[in-house]
Amino acid sequence: MDTVVLVVVAGLFAVITGVNDGGALLATGLKLPAVKPAVGILLMAVVVAAVPLVTFQVARTFTTRLAAFDQPGAQTAMVVAVAGALAVVAVLNARGRPTSLTLAVVGGITGAGLGWGLPVSSGSVGLVLLFGVAAPIAGGLLAWVLVRVLVIVTTPRGLPRWHWAGFLLQTIAYGANDGQKMLAVFMIALGLTRPTLAYTSLVAVLFALGAMYGLPKAGRSLSRELIVFRPAHGVAAELAGGTAVAACSAVGMPVSMTQAIAGGLIGAGVAQGSGRVRWFAAVKIAVAWLLTLPASGVLAWILAIVVKGAKS
Numbered sequence: 585m586d587t588v589v590l591v592v593v594a595g596l597f598a599v600i601t602g603v604n605d606g607g608a609l610l611a612t613g614l615k616l617p618a619v620k621p622a623v624g625i626l627l628m629a630v631v632v633a634a635v636p637l638v639t640f641q642v643a644r645t646f647t648t649r650l651a652a653f654d655q656p657g658a659q660t661a662m663v664v665a666v667a668g669a670l671a672v673v674a675v676l677n678a679r680g681r682p683t684s685l686t687l688a689v690v691g692g693i694t695g696a697g698l699g700w701g702l703p704v705s706s707g708s709v710g711l712v713l714l715f716g717v718a719a720p721i722a723g724g725l726l727a728w729v730l731v732r733v734l735v736i737v738t739t740p741r742g743l744p745r746w747h748w749a750g751f752l753l754q755t756i757a758y759g760a761n762d763g764q765k766m767l768a769v770f771m772i773a774l775g776l777t778r779p780t781l782a783y784t785s786l787v788a789v790l791f792a793l794g795a796m797y798g799l800p801k802a803g804r805s806l807s808r809e810l811i812v813f814r815p816a817h818g819v820a821a822e823l824a825g826g827t828a829v830a831a832c833s834a835v836g837m838p839v840s841m842t843q844a845i846a847g848g849l850i851g852a853g854v855a856q857g858s859g860r861v862r863w864f865a866a867v868k869i870a871v872a873w874l875l876t877l878p879a880s881g882v883l884a885w886i887l888a889i890v891v892k893g894a895k896s
Contacts, residue, residue: 586659590773593663598766598787600670602794604685608842609758610799612751612818612849618744619751625795628755632766633788635759636779641836642761643779646768649708649836650690651697653772657892661700662772664891665692668884672876681872684840687716689765691880698881699888712837713877719828719839720847726824727817727851734816743815750822754841757826760833762841766791810849810865817856821848843873 610624619627636643647653653662669688676683690712697704738746766787767779776783825844832839846869853860 586663587773590659590663590769593666594766594769594773595786595790597666597670597769598790599794600673601685601763601766602791602796603798604673604794605758605762605842606791606795607799608845609751609754610795612822612845618747621799624751625792625799627752628758628795629788629792631755631759632763632791633781633784635756636764636767636784637781639760639833640764640767640779642833642838643764643768643771645708645712645836645838646689646693646765647771649705650693650712651705652703653697655702657700657895658702659773660891660895661696661702661888662693662769664699664887665689665696665884666769668692668695668887669880671883672880676872676876681868681875682842683869683872683876684716684843686762686765686838686840687843687873687876688880690716690838691877692884695881695884695886696888699885700892715832715835715837716839716843719832720843722828722831723821723825723844723847724851724854726827727820727848728855730823731816731820731852731855734820740815743819746819747815747822750819750826753830754822754826754845757829757833758841761829761838763787763791765838810846810853810862810869814856817849817852817860820852820855821845824848824851 606625606628609628610619610621651661652658666689669685669692672691673683673685673688690709694704694709696702734743734746767784770776770783770787771779774783822845825841825848828844828847829839829841846866850861850866
């Protein structure tokens with residue numbers, strides 16, 4: 585019964601991840617017609633299905649390095665972790681504070697593991713937090729440089745080619761990193777030690793469905809509310825965010841692509857005048873990020889204690 589519930593939760597989680605992340609990945613290119621939304625979603629789905637077959641270090645971090653989910657009751661603990669993460673993200677989004685689902689999942693896994701009595705690695709959790717902070721900062725710094733370079737080396741007519749390069753880079757980086765949180769839940773639900781094409785394809789289809797639904801809202805939040813947006817800003821953010829997240833993937837550290845893109849947009853905006861950045865919106869997003877992990881951790885910890893007590 586626990587397996588069935590967790591599989592259903594994993595499927596729902598993949599759809600919600602598509603809603604939350606898919607639109608953000610496409611948002612930076614909405615003012616450039618080079619990558620149509622339908623083509624972008626199809627490409628993201630292919631990458632989400634294919635890349636974990638090559639490297640799944642980040643999925644392994646979620647399943648084994650943060651907490652040991654091979655113990656009795658671990659499936660129920662993962663249901664609690666995902667439920668806590670989704671609840672916090674839903675509340676923050678309802679209040680107009682978009683946040684990172686990856687941070688929420690890290691908090692949920694940590695809190696649920698502690699509440700259920702599973703071994704939790706404080707060192708791994710701390711390392712993930714460190715990389716989580718570093719990724720948007722790195723994305724911002726890289727974009728600050730890249731937008732200046734793009735202005736020099738390309739023209740408005742040549743910018744779509746750079747957009748394609750940036751979109752491909754960030755999509756592959758997402759499949760190697762942020763997107764693997766969906767796969768990790770399925771792996772725990774089904775007791776998998778490595779991903780298979782059948783399950784990565786299922787994750788990809790559910791993610792694409794969510795992305796189609798979430799594109800308008802997520803795209804508006806990043807492309808219109810954060811900075812006074814120009815196409816070059818989006819391309820620089822794609823290249824910078826993709827580079828930062830890909831580097832984190834190499835060491836198996838899960839980070840948020842949405843955070844890296846947001847950092848990239850801010851960095852690109854500042855490079856052409858800090859007045860382009862809507863700092864009030866940026867502060868709202870930063871506050872939501874700071875609240876997400878501890879809130880998810882505390883909620884999942886409480887839920888885990890309650891559910892474990894009820895099952896005893």
